[in-house]
Amino acid sequence: MARLAGRRALFAGPVLLAVTFGVFAIAAASPFDPVKAYAGTAALGADQQTLDRLRANLGVDEPFWIRWWDWLTAALGGDLGHSSVLRQPVTQVIGERLVWSALLCAVAFAVAVLLGTVLGVLAARRPGSLPDRAVTSLAYLLEAAPVFWIALLAVWLFALQWDLLPAGGLTDTASEHVTFGQVTSHLMLPAGVLAVSQLPWFTLYVRQGVGDALAEDPVRGARARGLAEHTVLLGHALRSGLLPVLTLIGSRVPELITGALLVETVFSWPGIAAATVEAATAVDFPLLAALTTLATAAVLLGNLLADLLYGLFDPRVKLSDM
Amino acid sequence: MTARRIRGAAVTAAIAVSVAACSAPGGTAGDGEAAESVVIGVASEPDTLSPLLGYGKDGNSKIFDGLLARDAGLRLKPALAAALPKVTDGGRTYTFTLREGVKFSDGEPLTAADVVYTYRTVLDGRTNNTAKSELDAVRSVRADGDDTVVFTLKYPYAPFAARTVLPVVPEHIAAKQDPNTGSLNTEPVGTGPYVLTQWRKGEKLTFKANPHYWGPEPEVKTFTMAVIADDDVRATRLRSGDLDGAVLPPNLAATFEGNDGKRTYEAKSYDFRAVTLPTGHPVTGDRAIRQALDAAVDRQAMVDKILDGAGRPAYGPLPMDDPYFADGIQRAHDLAKARRILDRAGWKPGADGIRVHDGRRAAFTLLYPSGDKVRQDHALAYASDAKKAGIDVTVESATWEVIEPRMGKDAVLAGFGSVGDPDFGLYTLLHSSLAGDGFNNMARYRDPAVDKALDTGRRTQAPDEREAAYGTLQRALVDNPGYTFLTHIDHLYVLADRWDGLTTQLEPHEHGFASGPWWNIEDWQPKR
Numbered sequence: 001m002a003r004l005a006g007r008r009a010l011f012a013g014p015v016l017l018a019v020t021f022g023v024f025a026i027a028a029a030s031p032f033d034p035v036k037a038y039a040g041t042a043a044l045g046a047d048q049q050t051l052d053r054l055r056a057n058l059g060v061d062e063p064f065w066i067r068w069w070d071w072l073t074a075a076l077g078g079d080l081g082h083s084s085v086l087r088q089p090v091t092q093v094i095g096e097r098l099v100w101s102a103l104l105c106a107v108a109f110a111v112a113v114l115l116g117t118v119l120g121v122l123a124a125r126r127p128g129s130l131p132d133r134a135v136t137s138l139a140y141l142l143e144a145a146p147v148f149w150i151a152l153l154a155v156w157l158f159a160l161q162w163d164l165l166p167a168g169g170l171t172d173t174a175s176e177h178v179t180f181g182q183v184t185s186h187l188m189l190p191a192g193v194l195a196v197s198q199l200p201w202f203t204l205y206v207r208q209g210v211g212d213a214l215a216e217d218p219v220r221g222a223r224a225r226g227l228a229e230h231t232v233l234l235g236h237a238l239r240s241g242l243l244p245v246l247t248l249i250g251s252r253v254p255e256l257i258t259g260a261l262l263v264e265t266v267f268s269w270p271g272i273a274a275a276t277v278e279a280a281t282a283v284d285f286p287l288l289a290a291l292t293t294l295a296t297a298a299v300l301l302g303n304l305l306a307d308l309l310y311g312l313f314d315p316r317v318k319l320s321d322m
Numbered sequence: 323m324t325a326r327r328i329r330g331a332a333v334t335a336a337i338a339v340s341v342a343a344c345s346a347p348g349g350t351a352g353d354g355e356a357a358e359s360v361v362i363g364v365a366s367e368p369d370t371l372s373p374l375l376g377y378g379k380d381g382n383s384k385i386f387d388g389l390l391a392r393d394a395g396l397r398l399k400p401a402l403a404a405a406l407p408k409v410t411d412g413g414r415t416y417t418f419t420l421r422e423g424v425k426f427s428d429g430e431p432l433t434a435a436d437v438v439y440t441y442r443t444v445l446d447g448r449t450n451n452t453a454k455s456e457l458d459a460v461r462s463v464r465a466d467g468d469d470t471v472v473f474t475l476k477y478p479y480a481p482f483a484a485r486t487v488l489p490v491v492p493e494h495i496a497a498k499q500d501p502n503t504g505s506l507n508t509e510p511v512g513t514g515p516y517v518l519t520q521w522r523k524g525e526k527l528t529f530k531a532n533p534h535y536w537g538p539e540p541e542v543k544t545f546t547m548a549v550i551a552d553d554d555v556r557a558t559r560l561r562s563g564d565l566d567g568a569v570l571p572p573n574l575a576a577t578f579e580g581n582d583g584k585r586t587y588e589a590k591s592y593d594f595r596a597v598t599l600p601t602g603h604p605v606t607g608d609r610a611i612r613q614a615l616d617a618a619v620d621r622q623a624m625v626d627k628i629l630d631g632a633g634r635p636a637y638g639p640l641p642m643d644d645p646y647f648a649d650g651i652q653r654a655h656d657l658a659k660a661r662r663i664l665d666r667a668g669w670k671p672g673a674d675g676i677r678v679h680d681g682r683r684a685a686f687t688l689l690y691p692s693g694d695k696v697r698q699d700h701a702l703a704y705a706s707d708a709k710k711a712g713i714d715v716t717v718e719s720a721t722w723e724v725i726e727p728r729m730g731k732d733a734v735l736a737g738f739g740s741v742g743d744p745d746f747g748l749y750t751l752l753h754s755s756l757a758g759d760g761f762n763n764m765a766r767y768r769d770p771a772v773d774k775a776l777d778t779g780r781r782t783q784a785p786d787e788r789e790a791a792y793g794t795l796q797r798a799l800v801d802n803p804g805y806t807f808l809t810h811i812d813h814l815y816v817l818a819d820r821w822d823g824l825t826t827q828l829e830p831h832e833h834g835f836a837s838g839p840w841w842n843i844e845d846w847q848p849k850r
Contacts, residue, residue, distance in 0.1 A: 031723050040369045041832065042376055042452035044722070045738070045750070048760040050455055057450050057502070086523060087370045087507040160558065167555070169525055173548045173564050174361045176519065176528055268550075274524045 037282030081286030101271030108194035120206025209241030250306025363568035386489030413478030481743035567817030592739030610667030767804030
């Protein structure tokens with residue numbers, strides 16, 4: 001297990017390097033002008049001398065590999081640089097926002113896994129029954145629906161039509177303090193939408209896994225021994241049926257991140273999504289590179305976690321073989 | 323209400339807001355407690371809150387003060403200065419004496435050194451200030467003792483006093499950091515009526531009354547600027563009571579008409595929409611074409627149809643409310659005149675109805691920034707009006723990245739407008755020395771009479787001479803239109819009717835954050 005983690009860590013280094021290099025290259029090739037992005041609306045009234053001076057001050061004309069190397073060496077020394085578009089140190093941007101993104105993702109993920117498992121087991125119990133058909137069709141429907149569409153629908157329904165939950169923000173607009181109650185009520189819609197967007201994968205995998213397990217010999221044997229139905233279902237079928245879900249947990253991380261991006265935008269959630277979008281359109285190299293590194297690391301960790309869990313729970317898998 | 327009761331109410335309001343805002347958002351009309359806390363929805367937020375990088379340079383910052391400020395009629399009045407400046411040396415030296423007893427919100431006193439530091443840092447080429455060129459006239463600035471600041475100019479510059487609304491920063495804080503990246507960008511310390519308590523970028527800025535403020539204590543104790551880019555979302559949140567007020571486009575503002583407890587404020591503005599007619603293009607460079615377009619456009623129809631009546635026809639860059647507006651240049655929509663001008667200049671109708679001259683079709687491209695609905699509507703209306711006179715305008719949308727390199731050849735639906743002095747907006751728009759310089763003089767307009775008038779208006783101190791110069795300029799622009807000015811746009815704000823004495827100023831192109839009925843929120847009186 002330690003060996004697997006170690007090997008992955010060794011592998012992660014080059015991947016992260018390649019990804020950040022790619023980000024710098026793509027950003028440099030983008031048509032966006034960092035000087036205009038920096039100046040904002042003021043650029044539309046600025047003379048050429050001002051724009052040239054900003055260009056020189058910001059040092060944006062250097063080749064991207066030099067900027068990448070400068071960024072990389074500084075980052076390894078613990079200095080992530082200064083975000084030109086948010087006018088804040090990158091560490092501060094991430095520090096202020098990551099916690100809210102992490103909260104959103106964690107809650108959504110937990111809800112999706114739990115609810116997905118419950119619905120999946122419910123559907124797998126009697127294949128072809130009404131609950132099964134209802135759950136399966138709902139899952140396929142949600143799988144096809146774009147996240148932002150679900151988000152807008154949720155805003156329309158819960159915030160505008162029923163006025164049950166706030167439509168956006170971390171707290172009420174007039175509120176000065178971030179209180180637990182405020183954040184909880186504001187978290188419900190975005191986390192709910194994000195969870196719902198991840199739900200179909202878990203539901204369908206659990207349904208399949210548990211359904212298959214129910215037809216296998218050990219379960220049939222357990223049934224024949226006269227064990228109670230819920231013992232069979234939860235103790236035997238679910239345990240082996242959950243194995244594919246473990247892999248899924250890792251592979252869903254990238255989608256969770258992109259989903260969070262859209263959800264945060266719709267709900268004005270002050271996470272790192274807005275910062276990511278701004279960083280990309282403003283060619284804000286330091287911020288963009290840091291955020292991409294973070295996202296890549298999250299994906300790599302997700303995969304490692306899935307593999308480790310799989311190795312722990314499935315006796316047929318040897319971690320040393322992976 | 324006594325001061326103590328106000329304070330008591332403020333505390334109660336603060337507690338009520340933090341505990342029960344969920345169940346009772348916004349409060350009810352006439353509620354004395356809720357009137358002390360104001361939540362306003364705006365479309366965008368500043369990039370930075372540091373005046374050294376350009377924040378608040380046109381005045382109306384709630385966190386900072388300049389040497390001078392403007393009243394509702396845009397007249398200059400003393401702020402950090404005790405009086406208007408003494409102008410000597412033929413308009414080359416401006417001397418300000420500072421008001422006594424002014425403190426920054428951290429309790430430190432304001433001195434002349436702070437003012438000098440502010441201006442020197444803005445003028446420093448290493449500071450990433452986008453508006454540095456506005457202070458081009460300044461040769462030097464120095465402190466004379468603790469309470470006197472002396473500016474020496476390179477040339478007599480009449481509107482200089484109007485530039486000194488630039489906010490002053492505390493040297494004892496700012497000098498310790500890099501102006502481009504320091505914490506002053508997000509944690510400002512100033513002398514203004516309010517201090518920033520929280521800034522969640524992209525979501526909101528929260529302010530509370532500054533305990534060290536030199537002016538009268540504001541009645542509005544806390545206010546919040548919620549940043550909501552989408553017009554519809556802003557209107558919805560205003561309707562739900564989450565916001566007390568918001569800036570809205572005309573069609574959405576109209577939906578609040580007759581709504582009890584809500585009032586609409588229409589601010590007239592310098593914010594014009596105009597079509598640039600580049601001199602570098604063989605068709606738009608022809609004076610006959612420009613004059614014909616000027617006569618062919620139906621400005622009143624644009625105001626009625628595109629702006630829902632919230633605006634005025636623009637007969638030049640200055641709005642009709644400006645004291646420098648040259649009365650008599652107003653002209654009606656006159657399609658017959660447009661045709662006469664084109665006929666006389668030899669532009670004859672071709673087979674497809676589009677006029678031709680020396681084998682060249684009267685056709686050009688008009689670009690507008692994509693996503694801007696108001697500009698798109700103006701561009702389409704312009705093309706349709708031009709077509710009636712036999713000129714073929716192809717309307718295209720693009721991002722500024724695409725538009726910028728094409729500005730010398732293609733027409734652009736531009737929007738601009740500065741307050742304070744005619745020099746501020748007109749010089750960069752029209753002077754031939756700035757042709758094609760960044761976004762200045764986008765049409766590459768060159769007219770010796772206009773140049774001369776701009777120079778006179780800039781250098782002479784005599785009010786009649788300035789007025790005559792700007793009158794000449796506006797009439798010259800009618801004769802040789804380098805731009806087709808279409809409309810001046812009113813900025814609309816809808817607010818809960820809980821305060822007395824709200825006013826609006828004549829506003830620049832930018833609006834919503836610094837200007838709007840909240841330009842003087844520190845003076846608002848809650849309704850009894």
